[in-house]
Structures are given as structure tokens and as C-alpha cells.
Amino acid sequence: MKKNDRDIRWLPGLSWLTALFFLFLYTPLLVLVVFSFNASRSTTVWSGFSLEWYHKAFTNDAIRVATQNSVIIATLAAILATTIATSAALALARNKRMKGKQAFHGAMLLPLMIPEIVTAVATLIFFSTIGLGLGLGNIILAHTVFCIPFAYLPIKARLESMDENLEMAARDLYADKWATLRFVTLPLVMPGIISGAMLAFIISLDDFIITLMLAQAGSTTLPIYIYSFVRVGITPEINAVSTILIGFSVIVVSVSAFLGRKTAS
């Protein structure tokens, strides 16, 4: 039957392959989460349920400071990157006769293709050359820059799917350029902007390499703290912190995806 021809399920072994894929993807995460609730110090042998490690993690000052740093950096970087990305997307999408538009567009996205370690080293050299020593500020600046393309993509997609006639209709109805931006363009692009901001937030929260290069004493972030801790020895405390981080990411990404879906409809 024709319908079955198109159904990918007829491929032999497909369901097994799919199952294996998800097994590899999620088993390590599942183990990590499960052992964050372990009653003993072991991260391999189960000996009962307990919230002890969460309690430990929450009362650990170093973890608290690292979390604080991470959230401050990610929030500010996401806000700054999204603002810049929104302006860029508006300029590029609504300017028909702009010269070198493709080049600008490419330049916006190039950082996605440069290996992160290269960006990290380049940023480190650049900051030390100009003698920039703002502590957390350095990291925020660097994060803002590499988060821009991530914020830019969903905003651009949303802008391009928007009917330009709507902006014309607003102008026709006595709204000047600013009023049109405020009452028509921005509200309609908002799902894209929120989705871009969330993506930027997660990317920043999660960043390791660039942050490692730039972090000084006092500006440790959560990923770096976890890394340094793991080198000393793995305890369920790390599992607990990681589980919280996972939960946080899942929430943010889900909200972002949900808003993205609303965009499509």
C-alpha cells in the first residue's frame, strides 16, 4: 500500500536503533540524577533515598557563589545579546536596498562556525592586550558576544515569517515608525525574541571553555566549579548540583520551544 511505503517504520531494525540511541543518550543522565538521591557517598552503589546531598549543595558557600555568578552572567549576557540581535535582525530584515546585506548576515553567524577554543584564546589575548580587568564584566562581555548569533537566529526567522503588509497597515493608520515598531513589529516578533533570549541564557549558563580562560578568583561559574570539584573526586553533591542544572535547562528550553511553536502557528 502506498501509505506504508512512506512509513519509515518498515525499515528493518529501526525500532532497535532508535531504542539504542535513546538509551545511550539518557542512561548516563538518568544514573547521574538517581545517584544524586543516594544515601551513601558512593556514586555507583545504591544504598537508599536521601536528600542529604541537596542539603549539602545548598549550604555550600562556594556552590552558592558560583551559582550566583552563573545566573548574573547568563542574565546580563542574554539581555545584552538579545537587544543587539534584535536590532541587527530588524536592520537586516527591513532594509531592502542595503548594500552587503549578505556579508553582514554571514558575519553575524560566523562565530557559530569558529571552534570555541579559538574564540576563547583570542578573547583572552585581546582582553589582556587592552588590559581589561573587569572581573565578572570580562566574562559578561565575552558571553554577550558569542551569544548574539544564537539569539539572532530565532528573531530573524520570526521577522521573516511576519507579513510586512502589517507594518504598512500600521503606517497607513497614522502610526509613525516608532509607534509601528512598538505596537506592531515588536509584539509580533516577541515570541522570537523570548526564544532567542532563552537560548542565549542557556548557552551562557552552560559555557565552559571561554569562561575557563577568562575566570579569575571570585568569578568562578557553576560549570567551572563542577569541573574543578570532579578532578578532586566525584561525590553525589556534584550529582545534586548537576541535576538542578539539568532541571533548569529543561525548563528554559521547554519554554523556548513552546514559544517557538506559537510562532509557527
Add this chain to the structure above:
Amino acid sequence: MRLNATTNMPLNRLPESKPDLKKDKQDVVIPAIEMTDLCKVYSGETPVNALHNANLEVHDNEFFTLLGPSGCGKSTLLRLIAGFETVTSGNLKLFGEELSALPPEKRPINTVFQHYSLFPHMTVLENVAFGLRRQGKSERDAKMTAKEMLDLVQLDQYAQRYPKQLSGGQQQRVALARALAPHPRVLLLDEPLSALDLKLRQSMRVELKRLQRETSITFVFVTHDQEEALAMSDRIAVLSNGRIQQVSDPATIYEHPENRFVADFIGDANFFDAKIDKVDGEFTRYRLSTGDILLGPTTEARSEGAEVSIFFRPEKATVSLDLTGGLRGRVKDILYLGDSTEYRIYLADQSEISLKAENLKDGSPLAEVGTDVAVSVDPNAIRVLSR
């Protein structure tokens, strides 16, 4: 639409900030829109000359239609008036004031877009109130006027819905209410009925026409549907390839087209190449390429032997089985159209003409396929164009 509600609509709701566009104190009638040598070239790798030297006057309080085939520049002309495109050269005036330098939001002109372009994130009421709010009306006043407008288009019970929860016809009426609410001097409508089904389109024709009369707003209506244009307009401008071909009232456009394009585009026409055989006072004998002689009106400045093009409309001719006069032909096809029957007839040189006979009685055909017939046309229904 409940048009009697129009009386509630305060007129002259133009904001003070708008340029003063009142009529002159003298008794000169100032056209609502006046174009002189208006040109539009879309720049780009291959520039498109979308409008050539358009000269046009749209009178105040007129239902004016721009009619032409796809791509002839109708929307371009509307966008120039609305201010979405810049004029390449020439002048464009609104009630005597030069428009070219004004951005769209400063022009007391509103548009009903082809695909309505309602704001999807606003309710119907907010959509209609948008223009009023931007004109500086208070939220309360704007909503009140918006409600009146929705009443006018019979959508008052849909005020709190979002555009995508409405049918196409309803969205169309919201778009109309939104554009009329700020009471513009001129309303532009870009093929507003093309997305509606036939029945709805026909009833909207009547309503649009009445709305124009009751609001006294000048309507500039764009369509490629000649029937729509003839039915609704006070005057029609026919466009082709960025050039205005003729500007006249519907009857003149249909009965006395100035050139072959207009004759062909509006209604159906049977064209012949002909030579003037003999001028005989009021009437002239035209010798057709088929060899037949057709009697038609005498036109000035054309002498015997001149080559012309003549045509008549299908409904102006009659078909008869009495072969003593008129054009000889053989019936090729008979198309029953309900209110009329169309006969497609081969002439001697195998050219095909079409005529239409109203089905006054039971609609049984006057001739059968394959029979020889004579086609006669009243000389006064023959039109002559230069070739």
C-alpha cells in the same frame, strides 16, 4: 451593513496635525487626487518602469476604479497615493496639496489591503480602534467610534474576537471598518473582493457602493474584474502596461472604448480589419477582410479607402435563418448560459465571431450547430477604431 447607522458617524474627524486640506474658498472644484506626469520606476538590477506619465484626476466624493490586467501597475498607483512607494517623477496632489514629501502616516488616506492585513495580536475592536488611537483619540473615544464602525459593518458581536477566528468575509469587513474609522479623505481599496466567493462578492459590491455614498468619502478601488468595475464605479481608468488607456464613466468605457485594448479588455468584442468602401452621409459601408459589407456609423476624418478596425459586441448582433442580408456564417458551437445563449459562428474566411441572444422565452436555440445563418448588426452598434 446597517448603513443608517452612518448618521451617528461624526464627519471631518481629521486630526489637527494633518495638513490643512480644506477646499479653496473660491468656487474652483479641487480634485481629491490629481496626478501630473506621474512616473514610477522600481530601481534594481533591471529597473521596472511600472508607471508612465500618468495624468489623472479623481473627483471628490467619487467612486473611482482602476481597472487593468495583472501587472499593469494598479497596486503601484495605489501605493504611490498611500505613500508606501516614492514617486520617481511628476506630481501627486491631495485636495491641492503636494503629497510626495509626506510619509504614509501623515496622509489622511487609508487603505483596505488585498489580504486584509489585520493585526493578528489585537482583537477586532483594537484593530478598528488602532488608527483612532494613533490619531491621538483617548482610549474611550477610540473604542466608542470603533464600536460604531463595527455596528456599521454588522460585526458588533465579534468585537472581542481575534482576526483568525473570523471568516474571510468577516475579516474583509473588519478591514473596511478599520480603514473607515479614522474617516480618511480618500479610501484606497486594493482588490478587496478578490478573495471572496461569488455570492459574497456580489453582495459586497452593493454594500461598498452604498458605504461610499453614505460616508461621502472618495473611494479609489482597484480591480481586474471588469464586471465589478462597471457595476460599482462612477468613473473608471483602464490601465495597461503602466499607461492609462482611457478614463470615463462605465457606459462610455463599454460603448465607446478609445482603443483596441480597452475594447478587448472590457467585455467581449468581435474585431474585423476593414476598409472604408463608401461614405454615405450618416452611414458608411465597410468592406471586411471576409469580403462582406457591413454598414456602420460614419466617423470624422476618415476617407474612402482608409484602413480601420471595426468591432461589435456579441449582444448587439442577431442571428437569423433568413440568409438574405448580413454576414454569412455557419454555427460552430452553441453555449447555453442560462440567461442567454452564445453562438460561435464561422465566417467565410474561417474567422470566428461570437454572439449572444437573451433567452427571453424558453431558451431553445434559434439555430442548430452546422446550419448556415446570417448575422445582422444595427449600424449604430458598430464601433470604428483606427488601425
